[in-house]
Amino acid sequence: MFKRWLSLKHDKSILIIGPRRCGKTTYLKQNYPDWNYATLDDLDFLGWAKKDPKGFIQQFGERFIIDEIQRYPELTIAVKYAIDNKNAEVLMTGSSALGLLDSTADTLAGRIRIYSFPTACWGENDGMPDHSIFSDKLDYSKIKEASRLLKEAVTYGQFPEVITQSNEDQKNEILKNYKNTYFIRDLMQLSNIENLEALLTIFNHLALSIGSHLEVSNFAQKSGLSHVTTKKYLNTLYQSQLTFKLYGYQYGPVKRYMKSVKTYFSDNGVIKSLNVQLNEGQLIENFVISELEKRRKLGYIQCDQFFYYKSAAGREIDLIFEHLGELYLVEIKTTLKPSSRDIKNLKELKKQMNRPLKLYLFYLGEEYQNIEGVNIIPVSALYKGK
Numbered sequence: 001m002f003k004r005w006l007s008l009k010h011d012k013s014i015l016i017i018g019p020r021r022c023g024k025t026t027y028l029k030q031n032y033p034d035w036n037y038a039t040l041d042d043l044d045f046l047g048w049a050k051k052d053p054k055g056f057i058q059q060f061g062e063r064f065i066i067d068e069i070q071r072y073p074e075l076t077i078a079v080k081y082a083i084d085n086k087n088a089e090v091l092m093t094g095s096s097a098l099g100l101l102d103s104t105a106d107t108l109a110g111r112i113r114i115y116s117f118p119t120a121c122w123g124e125n126d127g128m129p130d131h132s133i134f135s136d137k138l139d140y141s142k143i144k145e146a147s148r149l150l151k152e153a154v155t156y157g158q159f160p161e162v163i164t165q166s167n168e169d170q171k172n173e174i175l176k177n178y179k180n181t182y183f184i185r186d187l188m189q190l191s192n193i194e195n196l197e198a199l200l201t202i203f204n205h206l207a208l209s210i211g212s213h214l215e216v217s218n219f220a221q222k223s224g225l226s227h228v229t230t231k232k233y234l235n236t237l238y239q240s241q242l243t244f245k246l247y248g249y250q251y252g253p254v255k256r257y258m259k260s261v262k263t264y265f266s267d268n269g270v271i272k273s274l275n276v277q278l279n280e281g282q283l284i285e286n287f288v289i290s291e292l293e294k295r296r297k298l299g300y301i302q303c304d305q306f307f308y309y310k311s312a313a314g315r316e317i318d319l320i321f322e323h324l325g326e327l328y329l330v331e332i333k334t335t336l337k338p339s340s341r342d343i344k345n346l347k348e349l350k351k352q353m354n355r356p357l358k359l360y361l362f363y364l365g366e367e368y369q370n371i372e373g374v375n376i377i378p379v380s381a382l383y384k385g386k
Helices: 024-030 045-050 055-060 074-088 100-106 140-156 168-183 185-191 198-206 216-223 227-239 268-274 280-296 340-352
Strands: 015-016 038-039 062-068 091-095 112-115 244-250 262-263 308-312 316-323 326-332 355-364 369-371 374-378
Touching: 015 024, 015 100, 024 038, 024 062, 045 055, 055 074, 062 355, 074 091, 074 100, 074 280, 100 112, 140 168, 140 268, 140 280, 140 374, 168 185, 168 268, 185 198, 185 227, 198 216, 198 227, 198 268, 216 227, 227 244, 244 280, 262 268, 262 280, 268 280, 280 316, 280 326, 316 340, 326 340, 340 355, 340 374
Parallel strands: 015 091, 015 112, 038 062, 062 091, 244 308, 326 355, 355 374
Antiparallel strands: 244 262, 308 316, 316 326, 369 374
16 A cells, blocks of 8 residues: 555644544554554444443553444544543544544543545655645646646546556446445435435435535435435435535625535546446546645645625636645636636626735646636646646
């Protein structure tokens, strides 16, 4: 397995949150081979933890790893005791935040650091990041090389097991297995979801809605569920780290409340596993935003949340975030030849906002450009970028 970009501080015990099959277990076993290890995916360990949580934890000594702790969040009480009374160092992982973050907030506040661990960033299997996406300009030869890899990356995503396969049949088989097990079965077990068809309908409708506002009532109608149950299913997908939200950006003295959110998949591999036919624009938009979201979770983009913007006149900006005190506005286009029309919304919002802005447009070409103050960046610049 390749070296991952996650870096951990060890002044406290640690909880790592990330989707199934993103590489959490492999990362910990490679970097902490001498630590005792147990996974609650093992039914024997899970049964023991539920029957005697304190005894279960005590067997591991002072340095140990507990994998998939979301299967029994109450175990964090025993972990707290070991940290406070036995000077234990604990590394925990969870592939769902359902009930887990609430438990850790109540029992382990101040005792642990929480890290997000996404699927691999594009290029992570080829070494450490070697340039800044937004401020550096890669040589044309590197952009050209990355462009050759772009279609495969957008199609199959960056689950570590997938990107290490050599052919498309193997990639497809792994993603199909992920859907049937980790994306579906685990969600149903953890969240007490019983309606498989409705869950699949929500998955598919989410994919078809990439780039659009999420209307829960519409999802409920299409899936045949109540509004409350639909919200529960959608929240399950967010908590499992398979999807993430973009809220509407607010600014100015009178902030207009925007209920609608946009939802994206954390990795394009999830979309591929669903076998849903999307247009190129949706796939590229999800790819770029999810890749930037991975950098945000790893701390390369220092902000707490990504946003989108929609004006009263209907003009939209795909992505807005604040990094190191500067506001970044990002548009994503599938064009090969960007023009003034492609940057119209960026320029319009710049006129409205009374503050310095950094304006960017990602496109499918292979050259860096600047059009009327907007920095034009090839999507291929994401490769090994931070």
